[in-house]
Amino acid sequence: MKLPYYPGCTLKKNAKNFEISAMAAAKHLGIELIELPRWNCCGAVSSLTSDDVMHHVAAIRNLVRVQQMNDDGILENEYRLIVLCSMCFNVLKRSNMLVTSNASMLNTINSFMDTEPDYEGTVEVKHFLEILRDEIGFERLKNAVRNPLKGLKISPYYGCTLLRPKEIGIDDAESPSIMENLIEALGGDVADNPYKSLCCGSYHTVGNAEVVAQRTYKIIEGARRNGADVIITSCPLCAFNLDNRQALTEKLYPGFKRMPILYFTQLMALAFGYEKEAGFDGNFINPIPLLEEKGLIGMKVQK
Amino acid sequence: MTRIGVYVCHCGGNISDVVDVEEVAQFASRLPDVVVVRSISHMCSESGQKAIIDDIREYKLDRVVVAACSPQFQGSTFEKALIKAGLNPKMVEMANIREQSAWPHYDIPDKATEKAKVLTAMAVEKIRKTKPVEREAMKIGKNTLVIGGGIAGIQASLDLANAGFNVYLVEEKPSIGGHMAQLSRTFPTEDCASCILAPKMADVADHPNIHLLTYTEILEITGSIGNFKVKLRQKPRYVDADKCTACGECEKVCPVSVPDEFNLGMTARKAIYLPSPTAVPHAHVIDEDACLGIVPLRCGECAKACEANAINYDDTPKYINLDIDTIIVATGFEIFDARKKPQYGYGRFQNVITALELERLIVESAEGHFIRPIGKDIAFIQCVGSRDKQVGNLYCSRICCMYATKLASLLKRADPSRDVYVFYTDLRAYGKGFEEYYRRAQELGxxxxxxxPGELQxxxxxxxxxxxxxxxxxxxxxxKKFDLVVLSVGLVPSKGTLKIAEMLKLPRTSDGFLKEAHPKFRPVDTPIEGIFIAGTAQGPKDIPDTVAQASAAAARAMALMNKGEFELSPIKAIVYEDKCDGCGECIDACPVDAIKLNGKASINAAICKGCGSCISSCPRDAIDLKIFSDEEIMAEIESALKDKKENERRIIVFADDMCTYTLADGVGTAKMGYPANAFIIRVPSSSRVTPKMILKAFELGADGVFLGECEEAVSPFPSTLKVIKENVEKARIALKEAGIEPERIQYSPFVTVMFPKFVNLIKKLNEIASKEIPEEKRRKLHVLEVIE
Amino acid sequence: MSNVIHIEEEENELLAKVEEISGETVTLCEQCGICTTSCPMAEEMDFTPAGIMHAVKLGDKNVLDSKAIWICASCFTCTVRCPRGIDLAKVTEALRQIHLRKNKDHVNLEEVKEEEQEENLPPIALVSALRKFTG
Known part of the structure; x- marks a missing residue:
């Protein structure tokens, strides 16, 4: 299965291990993620005003690329655009929703884009997790596991943009289960966290890192109380806040103990037997000692 | 040739200060078939009525026109006068020159007088075409089916039975009693709920006029008032209720334990069990899903233990057919499923419970049964599942504020050292004694x-x-940390309510509960004749309101059945058999399934509501209404457009009787002006206005046509707006074809208080209609076929 | 600060402006406070989310100078919980926009630059912060 894929800026810089691990995991499941040609930054956050059309142009331009890939024969009638980064997913899906329900807005954007082909409203923005749940299915995914994550207590962290607002979210906004199901399929143990969809502070990490570090503390302790060894996420900004900001958390909360933060795809890659592609050397808090202790890495896995 | 008397009323100056009543009278005397005209100060007074009665006798009048106020206001007064004079009451027509002329156009008396003349002419032309309608009656028996054995069904059944009517009370559970049987005490009096309910339940069981059918589901209901056919299935109880003494020996030996639904699953019961301590019938029942096996028998312990020999493993379902005259739907509510608000942790947190669970805890602990600790620090969270767009329930559940106040008071009184909080958004203590009760709770601390709260941890x-x-x-x-959090869950329609609504085609309001025929004046009637509603099936309410409504529903049913026959409303559809070719188009058009095809269409007058939706569906003009007939309305249209001067514009406004006509009266009463060239034609529903009528109006000189109709929520007829929309579309296409602007036809739903909306829409249409329509374009309409 | 709010004609301008930019009906708010206890940032705020709604309804312009509207990170928790179905994230965005559209930024770009180099901030953090804090 060939699917068009939108990486977004951060997956090319801080979150390279997110992309590489996802590619490996997808390939193992028979999915080829084809990067959009000439993609551009989506804008990271949506404009929430009713009078702002301009700020949706960047997102829509990326959707035009999916149309072009179909026109150019790179894809065959495949209009589902796969996104890994939760924030980009939220922005692209919101803009898509707005223009497909508002013809005059779509018109304005199309005429603004001038020589760019018109966007026809045909693209469906999907998060990679949705493909795992709805296309592959957790049963099939379970069968693809070669290195079950036995004994690893994994706590899902959804954050905001994967779940809210409801019309964009990929799961129940109040009691999501998609990551839990994934963890179980990979052979790991789920450690619940009452703060699994509490905002981490997002872009306040620029200029107000303390606010973020406080949330980081609350979220990590919430997971730890439920026995978590590690937290997984699908948002590179959440990952930065939960992972890198632990340095500050440590200063603010004496006695705080670090906990590794991973992208869900890193654990998929590990469970599928692609230890190198999992990119554990790219995380701020080094997860390798933990994974070794659990006997999950450093062992020969048959490919 | 008819003989008509016309009476122009001064209304003590209300009319005559604006309208030149003598000029109207002069004008009326020249109208066809008019034999006598009088102008009288107060037509509705005894002397006014006497003038009519005397004239009918002296001049041998067979029809009367009263040019006065709204027929909704004084119509019945003059109908009675006609009856006194020996005429058919339908032979009087009112020209509404007060609400439609003198009042709204008080500042333009000349135009008001001109309009009053036209209104009077319209009434005269209409009454010339009116045919006497004979009173039609149907026989009706005395059998009522009451669906649902909660307090509403119990009260309705007892009232009917005590008045000598025959009641079949059907309850799907093995005992009657409903939710009230589960409650601790009732607010604001704090009576023990089961103590005041149990005697009523016993009365039901003993009453010779009540046939109690518990553990029974309704399979099918067909027919109509006076002739409902009901099919029931009574589940096997496997215990002979007459022999069973409820001694409980069987329970002791039964090896199967399952959650007890009466205690909401907080305790266990056996597979053979007594549904509740005060169950009626007071007998055990075997839960066949829980039992180890009846066919083939796998255990049999209970039969061995039963001294009364009441257990019968060979019991089978019973199928029962009933002939029923009236139905009362009392199918009740369910509590909102608190799991739909996962942020409150119900089902996940052991110390979060629902208010109904607390009711059971309080009852059980009063009887010395310990189920779980209640604790010292207790919080109530209000509006769980009510007033919440996120779960789709916008309505207030009405009882939660007071039941929480009650439960909080009971807990506090039982142990004053408790710290009890109620977290609310608005506290609604509106009922008798409620505010005082709220105050007492605050006094208690x-x-x-x-x-x-957004979420609980x-x-x-x-x-x-x-x-x-x-x-x-x-x-x-x-x-704050609490030992116990109680969710004040709201009320939602029960599954039974939804099932019966579908079976009987009862409309529901946007909250999902059953819709009454009129929210003010017919609060326990449904739009279907002979079917009434009582209790929480209609909407959340407390016990006193439920009981009052149940008694009201019983009284309404009795009023229908008591005389042994009931009169059908004269506003009914009729089929001209010579024209009908049996195509069946009308069957789908009827929103209440009143039309059957027996070669030709035939209308069940008991079901027909007289909306007229079927009329425009008939390709052969074979359907009409008996009152508000095609002929009458066409006569009004013609006369409203007669003698239209050059440069004059006229608008025809069709107004449904329930909403738009009342609304226009209100606009007039408020002296809000609207274009005086708008002439209102009263119809039962604008859905009876066919595309042909609309086009005919344009052909005859109308410059705009407006159709007003009740908003769906208050309409006595289901889905008429759809029909109106279709008819308007068809007529617009024809206008367009003739080169006339299709926007000259407008329609809108209304409720009776939308004064500015009505005025603005008529003004807007008047603007659209201000351009002249060339005569040749109007003539084109004459030859145009309405496009189907 | 006086504890009397004199409500004059001009106070309604704020409400009208916020409703226009956000597309939300602020007067629908029934002040239940569910937004406040759902808000992960409420403790940091000088106006609680319910307080913001109330201030807009009354036309209390102090809300425009509040810290709260900048602390809101558009996490949408209030939006998915509001029993009246108000999208509060859009309301705070409108308040920020009223400020930003007067060509007043809420962030010092020089400081951000330094921080970026020190901390190796992800692009997503920078882009979103600049989109939220500059006009």
Missing amino acids: VKFIRGR EDPETKKVIVRVEDTLTRKIIE
């Missing part, structure tokens, strides 16, 4: 805090529940 060690809430009066965030 219950703390009412204004704020709605559980302390992982102590399992206490952490409530975090904004005290919106101080804007401070409060955080």
